[in-house]
Amino acid sequence: MTLLTTDTKSAPRARDKTPDRRGKVRLREHVMGWLFVGPFGIVFLALLIAPLAYALYLSLFQKKLIGGTSFVLFDNYVKAFTDPSFLSGSWFVIRFSLVSIPLQIIVALAMALILDTVTSLFTRFSRLMIFLPYAIPTVIGAVMWGFxxxxxxxxxxxxxxxxxxTPPDFLSGNLIFYGLVNVVTWQWAGYYMIILYAALQGIDPALYEAARMDGAGRWQIALRIKIPLIAPALLLILVFSLIGTLQFFNEPQILRSLAAGTIGPDFTPNMYAYQQAFALANFNYGSAISFALGGIVFVGVYAFLFLTRKRRTFL
Amino acid sequence: MMRARPRPQRHLPLQVLLGFLVVYFLVPFWWVIVNSSKDAPGLFGGGNTLWFADTIDYLGNLQQLFTYDNGIYGRWILNSTLYALAGGIGATVLAVMAGYGFAKYRFAGRRFSFALVLGALMVPATALVIPTFMMFSEFGLTNTIWAVILPSLLNPFGVYLMHVYARDAVPDEILDAARADGAGEIRTFLQVAFPLMRPAVVTVLLLSAVASWNNYFLPLAMLSDNRLFPVTVGLGVWQGIASANNAGSTSLWSLIIMGALVSVVPLVIAFFTLQRHWRGGLSVGGLR
Structure with missing residues (x-):
């Protein structure tokens, strides 16, 4: 029988079992563990590892009108990183991330702090209404803002x-950037607000009481207690929004038909990859762009998490 | 001695600020609700765009929407429903099993495979679309419903959520007690662990169903037969056609507006009725 243990959860449970049963128990752990994880493992291999490996493989070839397909090693990547379309698209999503992500997080944080401080029927109603755009497909959101x-x-x-x-034309070259910032903020700020709000609600109110005793005001409580304590949640939404924004596709693709001439087919790297693969049937180059983009996002986010991991992040 | 109860806090300026924000978040909905009531003259007649025109014709527009092009719109809604349910349920079943397996069994290769899952959280789903398309085209799977459903089964975030939840909400002692009473591993999972994990299961189901319903890039790349489109791709195509020939497509615009309204109704209802569930589950990912 297993005894109640005060060990950490990661301690092997087989420890207390008698030696002769141990081998059998361990084997059962292996088999059952893999039975539970296996189905997802198959999907993981078939739909994540395999496509990535295949795309990597394809990206090492080039198709020419004369001479057919030939192995070119990293030529496609060299081409991508010197391709003005890919570079300008990448520069756009980087600039876009630098403006839209802080804006979304600030709006979401402000709303979450307000909703955490003030409780009334109206704030409960507001919370739902602000979250509502998350339920809307990004395509429909872009269509609505397009109108x-x-x-x-x-x-x-x-x-x-x-x-x-004269009204501002958010679909013109000068303002499309802000037009898109607005669509994205509208779409996601409510979702981030809910995550932050849930984290704020998890804080022990006794801390506020103690801070008030020490003479802290409402602002000090927000800045010195609330925000530091929800840092993991802030990091989580920062990572999510970064991954999403660097892959920007749906909104500009939809607004493209309304903003003819403003949004080109190479507006973002993902749109460019889509155009290469589907409009120009240039699958090798499209793969290279997809792979390069996914790789940059992965490495960037991983490095970011690595640098901030002291703070006991969500991973 | 009793302490005075803190006065309920009103904070009028904050509530007013909140009011402005609510208006901002609701404006697009209001626009769609108002303008889906209009006929073509009402829409293009230059009247107030944020208020109703003289004729309010929801039923007429609805009828047009569902009869246009042999009722293709109804088909898109059904397709979206199928993709959301199949993708959502499938992804949830896989995530619940894997999350439980990672949390409760110390099997060989566990640490390494879990690290792979965490790494996959950082691979953007859209980065997989073109690679998956090319792999599927080798097997002749593109332009079928499987091309949309199969990739939706991959939900590493769901596995992560279920892992955290199973680790914290299902005590090992209860599982060991069930085993000692003679329950097999599968029965222990289904009858003891699963009920304890139910709140997180609902959250993962909702999140993955919503992700499938909202998906655009994947079906756009995979499907060419418009009878297989989900509603997102269908409306996107209509919008492209309507913008391409401005004058000749006045009726299409009112279909798009009505179509946008109808397409958001199921999810808005789902979110309102199930809000108790998703709110609890969302905090799981944020807090740890």
Missing amino acids: LYSKSFGPLTDLFGLFGA
């Missing part, structure tokens, strides 16, 4: 007309 930005359907013309001003 709001549009000169023929949108309210901007009327609104600015009231003051005799």
Whole structure:
């Protein structure tokens, strides 16, 4: 029989068993463990490892009109990293991340702090309404904002007309950046808010009581207690938004048809890979771009998590 | 001695600020609700875009939406439902089993495989679309429902969530007691562990079903037959057509607006009715 143990959970449970049963117990652990993990393992190998390996393989070849397909090693990658389309797309998503991610997190954090401080029927209602865009497919969100930005359907013309001003055109070259920042913030800030709010609700209120006794004001409690304690949750949403933003595709792809000329087919690296693979049937180069992009995201995020791991992150 | 109860906090300025934010988050919904009631003259007549026109014709627009092109829109909704259910349920079953396995069995290769799963969290799903497409095209799987359902089964985040939850919410002692009473491993899992894991199971199911319902890039790449499209790809195609020929497509615009409204209704209902479940589960990932 197993005794109650105060060991950490990672201590092997077989320890207390009698020696002669031990081998059998260990074997059962191996078999059952793999039985439970196996089905996911198969999917993991077939739909993550295999496609990545295949894409890597394809990315090492080039198809030419004359001479057919030939092995070129890293030529496709060299081409990608000197390709103005790929570079400008990458530069765009980096700039976009630098502006939109801090904005989303600040908005989400402010809303979560407000909702954590004030409780009323209205704040409960607000929490749901602010979260609502998360339930909307990003495509539909982009379609909806496309209508709001549009000169023929949108309210901007009327609104600015009231003051005799010309409405801003968020689908034009100058403002499309901010138009997209707005769509993304609308779509995701509520989701991040819910994650942060859940983390805030997990804090022991006795801490606030103690801080108040020591003379801390509301701002000090927010800045010195609440925010440091939800740092893991902040890190989590930072990572999620970084992964998502570097892969930016849905929103610009949808707004492309409305913003003819503003959003090119190489607007983001992912759109460029899509164009190479599906419009130009250039699968080898498309693979190389996909692989390079996925690789950069993976390494970047991994390095980021490694550097911040002291703070006991979510991993 | 009794301490005075803290006064309920009102904070009027904060509530007003919150009010503005709510308006911002609701404007697109309001626009769609208002404009899906309009006929073509109402839509293009230059009236107030944020208020109803003289004729309010929801039923007419709905009827048009579901009869246009032999009712292709209804088909898209059904496809989306199928993809969301199949992908959601499949991914959840796999994630629950794997999460439990990682949390409760010390098998050979466990640490290494779990590290692989954590690494996979950082591989963006969209980065896999083109590689998966090319692999599937070797097997003739593109342009079938499997091309959309199979990739949705991969949910490393679900495995991670279930692992954390199973580790903390299912005590080893209970499992050992069940085993001592003669229950096999499978029965212990189904009858003892699973009920304890139920809140996280609901969360993973919701999150993966929503991810499948919202998916756009994958079906866009995989499918060419418009009868297999989910509603996201279908509406995207309509929008492309409508913008390409501005004048000749006035009726298509009202279909798109109505289509956008109808497509968000199922998820909005699901989120409101199931909010108790997803809120508890979301905090699992954020707190650890």
